[in-house]
Amino acid sequence: MIFLxxxxxKFSDNIDTDVIIPYKYKARSIDPKELAEHxxxxxxPNFSKKxxxxxxxxxxxxxxxGSSREQAPVxxxxxxxxxxxxxxxxxxxxxxxxxxGLPVIICKDFPKETNEGDLxxxxxxxxxxxxxxxxxxxxxxKQPAFLERMLEVGGxxxxxxxxxxxxxx
Amino acid sequence: xxxxxxxxxxxxxxxLADEGLTFSEKILSLKRSDEPGKVAIANxxxxxxxxxxxxxxxxxxxxxxxxxxxxxxKVWDNxxxxxxxxxxYPSSSEQIANFHSIMRKFAKAQGCxxxxxxxxxxxxxxxxxxxxxxIIGADSHTNTQGCLGAFATGMGSTExxxxxxxxxxxxxxxxxxxxxxKGNLPKGVYAKDLILFTIGKISCEGANYKTMEFxxxxxxxxxxxxxxxxxxxxxxxxxxxxxxxxxDVTKEYLMSLGREPMLEVHAGKEATYxxxxxEDVEQMEPYIALPHSVDNxxxxxxxxxxxxxxxxxxxxxxxRLEDLMIAAKILKGRKVKEGVRLIVTPxxxxxxxxxxxxxxxxxxxxxxxSITSPTCGACVGTxxxxxxxxxVCISSSNRNFIGRMGSTxxxxxxxxxxxxxxxxxxxxxxxxxxxLR
Numbered sequence: 271m272i273f274l275x276x277x278x279x280k281f282s283d284n285i286d287t288d289v290i291i292p293y294k295y296k297a298r299s300i301d302p303k304e305l306a307e308h309x310x311x312x313x314x315p316n317f318s319k320k321x322x323x324x325x326x327x328x329x330x331x332x333x334x335x336g337s338s339r340e341q342a343p344v345x346x347x348x349x350x351x352x353x354x355x356x357x358x359x360x361x362x363x364x365x366x367x368x369x370x371g372l373p374v375i376i377c378k379d380f381p382k383e384t385n386e387g388d389l390x391x392x393x394x395x396x397x398x399x400x401x402x403x404x405x406x407x408x409x410x411x412k413q414p415a416f417l418e419r420m421l422e423v424g425g426x427x428x429x430x431x432x433x434x435x436x437x438x439x
Numbered sequence: 440x441x442x443x444x445x446x447x448x449x450x451x452x453x454x455l456a457d458e459g460l461t462f463s464e465k466i467l468s469l470k471r472s473d474e475p476g477k478v479a480i481a482n483x484x485x486x487x488x489x490x491x492x493x494x495x496x497x498x499x500x501x502x503x504x505x506x507x508x509x510x511x512x513k514v515w516d517n518x519x520x521x522x523x524x525x526x527x528y529p530s531s532s533e534q535i536a537n538f539h540s541i542m543r544k545f546a547k548a549q550g551c552x553x554x555x556x557x558x559x560x561x562x563x564x565x566x567x568x569x570x571x572x573x574i575i576g577a578d579s580h581t582n583t584q585g586c587l588g589a590f591a592t593g594m595g596s597t598e599x600x601x602x603x604x605x606x607x608x609x610x611x612x613x614x615x616x617x618x619x620x621k622g623n624l625p626k627g628v629y630a631k632d633l634i635l636f637t638i639g640k641i642s643c644e645g646a647n648y649k650t651m652e653f654x655x656x657x658x659x660x661x662x663x664x665x666x667x668x669x670x671x672x673x674x675x676x677x678x679x680x681x682x683x684x685x686x687d688v689t690k691e692y693l694m695s696l697g698r699e700p701m702l703e704v705h706a707g708k709e710a711t712y713x714x715x716x717x718e719d720v721e722q723m724e725p726y727i728a729l730p731h732s733v734d735n736x737x738x739x740x741x742x743x744x745x746x747x748x749x750x751x752x753x754x755x756x757x758x759r760l761e762d763l764m765i766a767a768k769i770l771k772g773r774k775v776k777e778g779v780r781l782i783v784t785p786x787x788x789x790x791x792x793x794x795x796x797x798x799x800x801x802x803x804x805x806x807x808x809s810i811t812s813p814t815c816g817a818c819v820g821t822x823x824x825x826x827x828x829x830x831v832c833i834s835s836s837n838r839n840f841i842g843r844m845g846s847t848x849x850x851x852x853x854x855x856x857x858x859x860x861x862x863x864x865x866x867x868x869x870x871x872x873x874x875l876r
Contacts, residue, residue: 277446284643284644284732286838286840286841287840288838288840288841288843289840289841289842292820292842292843293526293819293820293821294498294820294821294825295842296576297496297527297534297535297538298499298532298534298535298538299534300500300501300504311842311847312840312841312847313841332643332644332647332677334839335643335644335677336579336840337578337579338498338576338577338578338579338593338594338595339498339595340498340501340595340596340597341501353871356656358647360644360647360677361647361648361679362579362593362595363678365594365595365598366594366595366597366826367844369595369597369598370597385548405866407609414484416609425597426597426598426601426803427505427508427509427597429780430509430601431508431509431510436601436604436605436607438473438486438607438608438609439486439605439607
């Protein structure tokens with residue numbers, strides 16, 4: 271979980287939760303596998319079939335804007351995506367992703383320097399992202415320590431199961 | 440319901456009188472439990488005690504599952520957990536009916552309140568919200584509830600489950616943007632137009648992580664219905680909360696429902712704002728958000744004439760009594776264009792009953808509208824008005840993302856109730872001022 275490597279799938283600014291997972295699918299199921307099949311359907315109906323385990327979503331500003339649906343990061347994670355790297359995130363998506371154990375990485379200039387299919391390496395411990403296809407290396411915005419602790423164990427449920435308290439307590 | 444104030448009386452008085460703090464800083468200073476008695480300043484991360492929580496049929500089933508996985512048998516305070524079956528009510532499929540059953544069983548076992556058939560935010564305003572509360576809802580439009588001088592924000596299912604377990608949550612104290620609307624509101628221009636104009640100006644991420652405080656002479660004269668529209672749409676600018684401070688209009692509304700404020704919070708006169716937007720509304724006109732982004736805003740007159748298949752008057756944004764009255768005023772003695780469907784979904788049973796009593800409902804139906812029972816249905820594309828491939832809808836709701844109301848090949852235009860029904864009459868996007876002369 272600390273060291274990740276995979277290919278980049280590029281997305282633009284303001285990718286909203288209705289595109290990530292339309293309500294009609296989340297209304298009838300909370301099964302991550304079923305949600306994953308429809309992930310990003312509004313932009314690319316075959317996205318979930320094309321993603322390989324460990325790949326990254328690399329996006330522009332305000333990723334995950336829109337609804338509070340936690341099924342959005344759940345669908346992305348269940349597709350096999352190991353982390354989302356974006357210039358910035360919408361607030362509820364950002365919280366939801368960490369809570370369900372999907373790393374969300376803020377790196378302002380990295381998406382602009384990355385093309386679809388580039389090979390990416392992420393080191394969450396040392397706090398950097400590296401584009402192995404063009405050699406660019408950049409620092410990741412630091413998260414509050416309690417959020418890092420939650421991500422390390424795989425999310426809020428796992429944290430509570432392990433320590434019998436919530437990360438902010 | 441018992442309100443638990445954590446702060447001492449002295450600290451409370453000091454914070455409420457502090458002229459240097461924003462609304463958000465004041466209210467969160469009084470709710471913080473990590474360091475009670477310490478003022479909470481913008482950007483600081485705090486842990487706060489929550490006064491009220493809610494979840495609906497799109498988010499509660501997952502929260503219930505999470506609570507079970509955490510091994511927690513009882514919620515921290517069952518009087519503060521409100522469940523709503525509203526997103527697909529009545530159910531449209533067997534799978535959804537099963538989720539509703541899970542919620543009913545949970546509510547019964549926990550002894551918490553569950554309601555069915557009212558849009559959650561409207562029901563919360565009618566029954567629970569009072570000024571000074573900290574409210575967390577498993578729905579992004581929980582911001583709506585800030586229109587009664589509360590701090591209300593949305594989160595996801597897992598965090599709601601954590602609050603149900605402990606009564607507390609972490610929050611970053613938001614910076615604030617002050618939005619001042621002043622001047623005389625022109626005919627045909629409503630709260631929805633003001634907020635669409637504002638989002639068009641600052642963009643759909645213009646208030647990310649921040650509180651939007653709405654104020655000025657126009658807001659002071661606005662009804663609670665109009666204030667709810669402003670706060671509701673603050674979500675679409677990325678805001679964490681949308682606030683209208685308590686005043687006489689709020690007091691009157693609460694009194695009519697037999698409720699009292701918890702705390703009367705006013706922003707300090709010397710508070711620090713990230714931005715202050717002063718808007719003279721006299722220059723404003725009806726606005727519309729074009730597909731597929733809420734900040735793609737233009738004056739209605741610039742896009743008049745685009746043919747529509749459906750006009751939708753509903754959702755937590757604009758389906759209150761005031762909205763239905765505006766629609767009735769325009770539709771009285773007129774007909775919806777042949778080939779166009781006008782769907783009206785009142786926000787709550789109370790709104791629906793008033794519309795029946797005031798003959799608003801019959802005016803709408805005479806004009807050709809179909810009135811559905813209260814639900815989020817068409818706005819989220821689950822039922823009661825889902826769009827097919829290539830269809831165009833003008834809607835009084837809050838989002839026009841790709842596939843929001845149905846087919847990924849459909850188009851949604853967002854506007855005020857007046858613009859929605861004016862367009863239904865002509866069958867093309869129409870400036871409502873044509874009907875208000």
